[in-house]
Amino acid sequence: MTTDQAGAAPGYRIAKFGIGAVVRHRIYPFRGIVFDVDPVFDNTEEWWLAIPEEVRPRKDQPFYHLLAENAETEYVAYVSEQNLLPDTSGEALRHAGIHEMFVRDDRGFYRMRDRTPN
Template identity: 90%
Template structure:
């Protein structure tokens, strides 16, 4: 007697990740809202709470299957940390320096205006 084997215990397919369009230190601006910022971290896909995602109005709610960026962000009034989907970001080509007070802790701006991650000396 032979046994029939069925493949029911397959591992789930690995999520497909897109390559992030912006890297650490990239200066970006929001495509709708008037703010800009510098990327300090990237999630390959959405990695925030469901509550946060559902709080975004449905007509502008981004897809979850794309890179999301942590930004040291600023607008005309204030500085803050933002979490933004790739579909809502554009490169900021203004060349204007950012004023966010957190930038100096993480980045150095070179003579060409490019932000590089600051070297961290061990404590």
């Protein structure tokens, strides 16, 4: 596969957010931490069509798997890049799954846990 000048394969964009990035949704009141990135939409057509057409995201952009939370609950979300913004609040996330996947450093940044077996 060849790449363009930015290093991305043709038809793909470089993801704006990396693993461990804390983000918030542009429209809906939730935030989360990125634990996986798809370079383009990689979910079911049914899932995509269930989104109201007026807010349905384009498929030709990175999509992020998030350990997400809002005021009431914690869940896993699949969100397009166009609907995410950096979360600069500095507040720790409470999602129970975070501690299995990430370590938070003294500066408040999250990094993947070392998954090397003992």
